[in-house]
Amino acid sequence: MTATAFHPFGRRAVAALLAGTICPSVAVAQTVGAPATPAPPPVTFVPAPQGDIITQVNVVGSQRIEPDTVRSYVKLRPGQLYTAEAGDQAIKDLFETELFADVTVRETAAGVVTIEVKENPVINRILFEGNKRLKEDKILKEIRLAPRQIFTRSKVRADVARIIELYRRQGRFAATVEPQMVMLDQNRVDIVYAISEGPKSKVRQINIIGNDKFSADRLRGEMATKQTRITSFFSSNTSYDPDRLAYDQQKLRQFYLTEGYADFRVVSAVAELTPDKEDFIITYVIEEGERYKFGEVKVESELRDFKPDFVKTLLPMKAGDWYNAKQVEDTVNSISETAGLLGYAFAQVEPNFNRDAETRTMELTFQVAETPRVYVERIDINGNTITQDKVIRREFRLQEGDAFNAFLVKRSKDRIQSLGYFQEKFEIEQKPGSGPDRVVLEANLEEKPTGELTLSAGFSSLERFIVNAGISQNNFRGRGQSVSASVNYSQFNKSVELGFTEPYLLDRNIALGGNIFRRDFNQFNFIGGNQRNTTYSQVSTGFQLRLGVPLTEFMQFQARYNFSIDDVSLAQDFFTGGRCDPFLAGRFLCDTIGKQTTSSIGYSIVYSTLDNGIRPTRGNRITWNQDFAGLGGSIRYLRSRLNADKYVNLGRGFVLNFGFEGGYIRSFNRTLRDENGNAIEPVRIIDRFFLGQPQFRGFEIRGIGPRVLRYQLDEQGEPIIGRRRELLADDSLGGRAYYLAKIEMPLPLGSGIQELGIRPSVFVDIGSVFGVKRPQVTSRETFRDPADGVIKAKCRNIATGQLTFPPAGGACPTGTTPLPAFDEQFLGDTWRPRVSAGFGVNWNSPFGPLRIDIAKALVTQPGDDPQLITFNVGTQF
Numbered sequence: 001m002t003a004t005a006f007h008p009f010g011r012r013a014v015a016a017l018l019a020g021t022i023c024p025s026v027a028v029a030q031t032v033g034a035p036a037t038p039a040p041p042p043v044t045f046v047p048a049p050q051g052d053i054i055t056q057v058n059v060v061g062s063q064r065i066e067p068d069t070v071r072s073y074v075k076l077r078p079g080q081l082y083t084a085e086a087g088d089q090a091i092k093d094l095f096e097t098e099l100f101a102d103v104t105v106r107e108t109a110a111g112v113v114t115i116e117v118k119e120n121p122v123i124n125r126i127l128f129e130g131n132k133r134l135k136e137d138k139i140l141k142e143i144r145l146a147p148r149q150i151f152t153r154s155k156v157r158a159d160v161a162r163i164i165e166l167y168r169r170q171g172r173f174a175a176t177v178e179p180q181m182v183m184l185d186q187n188r189v190d191i192v193y194a195i196s197e198g199p200k201s202k203v204r205q206i207n208i209i210g211n212d213k214f215s216a217d218r219l220r221g222e223m224a225t226k227q228t229r230i231t232s233f234f235s236s237n238t239s240y241d242p243d244r245l246a247y248d249q250q251k252l253r254q255f256y257l258t259e260g261y262a263d264f265r266v267v268s269a270v271a272e273l274t275p276d277k278e279d280f281i282i283t284y285v286i287e288e289g290e291r292y293k294f295g296e297v298k299v300e301s302e303l304r305d306f307k308p309d310f311v312k313t314l315l316p317m318k319a320g321d322w323y324n325a326k327q328v329e330d331t332v333n334s335i336s337e338t339a340g341l342l343g344y345a346f347a348q349v350e351p352n353f354n355r356d357a358e359t360r361t362m363e364l365t366f367q368v369a370e371t372p373r374v375y376v377e378r379i380d381i382n383g384n385t386i387t388q389d390k391v392i393r394r395e396f397r398l399q400e401g402d403a404f405n406a407f408l409v410k411r412s413k414d415r416i417q418s419l420g421y422f423q424e425k426f427e428i429e430q431k432p433g434s435g436p437d438r439v440v441l442e443a444n445l446e447e448k449p450t451g452e453l454t455l456s457a458g459f460s461s462l463e464r465f466i467v468n469a470g471i472s473q474n475n476f477r478g479r480g481q482s483v484s485a486s487v488n489y490s491q492f493n494k495s496v497e498l499g500f501t502e503p504y505l506l507d508r509n510i511a512l513g514g515n516i517f518r519r520d521f522n523q524f525n526f527i528g529g530n531q532r533n534t535t536y537s538q539v540s541t542g543f544q545l546r547l548g549v550p551l552t553e554f555m556q557f558q559a560r561y562n563f564s565i566d567d568v569s570l571a572q573d574f575f576t577g578g579r580c581d582p583f584l585a586g587r588f589l590c591d592t593i594g595k596q597t598t599s600s601i602g603y604s605i606v607y608s609t610l611d612n613g614i615r616p617t618r619g620n621r622i623t624w625n626q627d628f629a630g631l632g633g634s635i636r637y638l639r640s641r642l643n644a645d646k647y648v649n650l651g652r653g654f655v656l657n658f659g660f661e662g663g664y665i666r667s668f669n670r671t672l673r674d675e676n677g678n679a680i681e682p683v684r685i686i687d688r689f690f691l692g693q694p695q696f697r698g699f700e701i702r703g704i705g706p707r708v709l710r711y712q713l714d715e716q717g718e719p720i721i722g723r724r725r726e727l728l729a730d731d732s733l734g735g736r737a738y739y740l741a742k743i744e745m746p747l748p749l750g751s752g753i754q755e756l757g758i759r760p761s762v763f764v765d766i767g768s769v770f771g772v773k774r775p776q777v778t779s780r781e782t783f784r785d786p787a788d789g790v791i792k793a794k795c796r797n798i799a800t801g802q803l804t805f806p807p808a809g810g811a812c813p814t815g816t817t818p819l820p821a822f823d824e825q826f827l828g829d830t831w832r833p834r835v836s837a838g839f840g841v842n843w844n845s846p847f848g849p850l851r852i853d854i855a856k857a858l859v860t861q862p863g864d865d866p867q868l869i870t871f872n873v874g875t876q877f
Helices: 010-019 067-072 084-096 136-140 153-169 216-222 242-258 308-312 325-341 389-393 406-418 751-755
Strands: 056-060 100-109 112-119 122-129 176-184 188-196 202-209 265-273 279-287 293-301 349-356 361-368 375-382 428-432 438-444 451-460 464-476 481-490 493-502 511-525 533-550 555-570 594-608 619-633 637-651 654-667 707-712 729-732 737-746 758-770 794-797 816-819 822-827 834-845 848-859 869-876
Touching (some): 067 112, 084 100, 084 112, 122 136, 136 153, 153 176, 153 188, 202 216, 216 242, 242 265, 242 279, 242 325, 293 308, 325 349, 325 361, 555 619
Parallel strands (some): 056 112, 122 188
Antiparallel strands (some): 349 361, 428 438, 451 464, 464 481, 481 493, 493 511, 511 533, 533 555, 555 594, 594 619, 619 637, 637 654, 654 737, 707 822, 737 758, 758 834, 794 816, 848 869
């Protein structure tokens, strides 16, 4: 009998039996005398998996992916038993690769398994529609999908969520993203994200519950988030930001701790979206607690030369004062800085509190732990790709091997910042060195453009269109050298100037520089109608040499030598009989004709404690200048000037600037007189002081101070006063003395406006220029005909310049030209102040730095020439 015939389960059962999977119960004859064999335990019969042994695995439908690669993703192998469960697992394994859009696994013949796949398409392009607030380059950096990658639905869903998150960070919680797929040939697709950005979700209302000691408005003022109001148009803090919500809770806590409420806590902070899904309403629930006072304040120091009694004299708080956590924090920093002055770079200062809830007092002990005196092991400079290391290292006030000094570290930071080569908020980090008594100073820099291309444009009733162009590089070749070139052009003034400065001559702290220039200055009048006529031309050519050396850490001495040749000429049309005709050019212009040479030597003493020479936030700067002309040449004078600025940091980005400047010039030339015996002003007009924009905003260039205005007279002898452009002449004379004071404060608006590079400010300017000898002016009586007492135009003899009244017929005879009747007025020579106030904006626009000033002249004097708007623009490279 064969096994197959014997066994009732058939061929497959026999195979399973041989494999040990089925153990049927069989009666066995027991040998006589043998020990009894215990009965085997009952056996549970498990049905065998249904399927065939795999002999072949085929792959159908793959295009880019090799069949062997597809087989490697599944566990189906020849020789294994194929079951439905194995097929389902293979499908799951292939889908997990995210390479396939559809998968089918089936047994097509006995032992032959066929895997049919449909591959996911390849992404051809990723497109965005409707995105205006977020540019494509910003979104592409954040999403996972990219061209030439395999399309997967999971990645699309993740990208949609990421894009929505980007918009929510901008406060746009109503933004939606709809992904779309455009099928192309060769199993490619274009992915299109249709974006609806929606309005920016604002904070409509901030509610505060539980505040008894302070009003809700006061508490809202301490928060970074602001309610949407008309006045908050320029603020970016009105948008909802979950991170800012947590920050505001900390701000509230800081405020209450500053006011002495040590038990204050925020119970809850909830932001609810309004039903229209456009705005948020934020509600804070707070517990203020009781207000505490300082109890006993002590200092314990383990540093040998850091005596507690001395430190205690520096403490700002006293027993009985209201508790102030910010004051405690500042005191810790102050004690650490004081310890740093003694060389303890890592002094550990810990404030220990002992709160007494019954008496509501807070006892405080500042503990200064023992720490070794520290020395500078190394100075590391990172981030300077253009600027040479030595340019930065020479600004450090301490060197490797020196004892650490916190004051010198801060001073080094201020000096490096004042170079203007690096981005703001630069800090010198202090890191532990190779031992406990070593410190590494690390300057992590981020360079910014130090070249500047400027273009200033303006319009003046006197000069018409004005263009000033210049190019400069303040870090030439990365050596800290300065080179500059400028060109100014208008119908009034033309100039070219070149300059160079080496701040560290031969690597020593000696600055050497110089510049050469040529300036062409012209003056006009309008005699004979509205045609502009050049009255005189002043051409100045010269050079200047400068030398600067430091006297102390905060004081510098600068010396200079100037040489110039000034040639003032008058158009021949304004000469009569070989002499300058004052009726045509004006008497004061006739007094300036000729070529003169100026050779002067001067000095400046500069005292500065500014924390930043480019954009200071605190400190003082005082500059005293004097120049003496008379070392050869034909001009002799002593010019003195004083400039002073004080910057006060008011906190929260407000910096108040008080500025003052003033000057006086005294001539040592002998007094000259005109043909009528009248004294001529001894100080040349080109050496006098002038005021106007851009120094004095709210007025024209040279818009204030002594001047001569020439008005044409009508038939009744009254001045024809209309627009200033209609004047026959408007001649600014300048003055021997001037002063100018200003108060200016920037307005720190929202971070969104600051990111655009917009920095507004408000200002008030007060000043005057005065002090010249009164020039001889022409009175209307000059044109009054004694025959009939009527104001008439006169006839000017072309050859001699003699003025006569026209004959009875009214026409000037041959050889003469009519001179219209006019009246000259000398105005503006007074010390009384002019005052202007206004609003200015600095904007780092895409086409360069732009400055716009809108200033209203509040106090003027007769003859002044106000101007409402001025601007200039440039670019950096």
